[in-house]
Amino acid sequence: MTSAHDVVAAYWAAAEARDWDAFGALCADDVVYRGPQTREQVRGREAYIRFNADGFAYEWHLTVERIVAEGRHAASWTEFTTAEGALTGLCFFDLDEDGLISRITDFWPEPYELPASRVHLVERY
Amino acid sequence: MTSAHDVVAAYWAAAEARDWDAFGALCADDVVYRGPQTREQVRGREAYIRFNADGFAYEWHLTVERIVAEGRHAASWTEFTTAEGALTGLCFFDLDEDGLISRITDFWPEPYELPASRVHLVERY
Numbered sequence: 001m002t003s004a005h006d007v008v009a010a011y012w013a014a015a016e017a018r019d020w021d022a023f024g025a026l027c028a029d030d031v032v033y034r035g036p037q038t039r040e041q042v043r044g045r046e047a048y049i050r051f052n053a054d055g056f057a058y059e060w061h062l063t064v065e066r067i068v069a070e071g072r073h074a075a076s077w078t079e080f081t082t083a084e085g086a087l088t089g090l091c092f093f094d095l096d097e098d099g100l101i102s103r104i105t106d107f108w109p110e111p112y113e114l115p116a117s118r119v120h121l122v123e124r125y
Numbered sequence: 126m127t128s129a130h131d132v133v134a135a136y137w138a139a140a141e142a143r144d145w146d147a148f149g150a151l152c153a154d155d156v157v158y159r160g161p162q163t164r165e166q167v168r169g170r171e172a173y174i175r176f177n178a179d180g181f182a183y184e185w186h187l188t189v190e191r192i193v194a195e196g197r198h199a200a201s202w203t204e205f206t207t208a209e210g211a212l213t214g215l216c217f218f219d220l221d222e223d224g225l226i227s228r229i230t231d232f233w234p235e236p237y238e239l240p241a242s243r244v245h246l247v248e249r250y
Binding site: 005034035036037038039040041042043047050051054055056057066068069070073074075077088090092105107108109110111112113114117118121122123124125 | 130159160161162163164165166167168172175176179180181182191193194195198199200202213215217230232233234235236237238239242243246247248249250
């Protein structure tokens with residue numbers, strides 16, 4: 001069986017290539033996607049392909065910053081570039097016993113102002 | 126050598142216990158913390174302990190949702206509760222050859238409005 005690390009690497013390569021057949025083939029029939037920040041959810045491979053193919057129908061490219069995998073779990077840190085700028089994407093993955101992605105939890109942290117309470121404790125980079 | 130998974134589990138247990146000696150002992154002398162959303166950085170074990178002990182001097186508690194580790198890399202997903210509500214923390218860790226944490230990259234994704242462009246592609250939970 002392919003390692004969870006390789007499955008997630010293939011998932012991001014397929015997404016960048018807009019190869020939705022390859023992308024879908026890495027996901028379980030009953031894959032569940034969740035975005036906790038909006039509390040949005042997508043269930044099932046077909047719906048999840050539509051979500052990715054149609055929900056972000058603008059120019060974007062991604063690079064993988066980090067993939068970490070352990071057993072049937074993995075996490076990824078990706079950087080997306082769009083016409084409007086850069087975005088960081090952080091995902092946690094669960095794989096099923098067939099090595100298919102069964103759950104994706106997806107986070108998009110955004111820039112914010114440094115709180116005054118810790119200005120004296122940090123430097124900027 | 127302790128696994129990266131166990132080191133990160135001990136790191137979060139020490140943080141929750143405010144056991145800054147145990148916390149610092151898991152970090153390299155020259156540990157570097159980065160918060161990309163504010164572009165804040167802290168360098169060195171002593172400065173990093175001060176940052177954690179003094180920079181968040183309000184009541185908070187954390188639970189570990191997920192730790193994933195592979196070789197000298199790890200990722201964690203934690204949930205923090207404070208008087209003002211819940212916060213999700215996502216960290217990526219690098220360990221040095223002695224098994225000490227040498228780099229922490231820390232993200233805090235916040236709730237946002239579901240974009241209209243994908244309302245028809247998702248359900249809410």
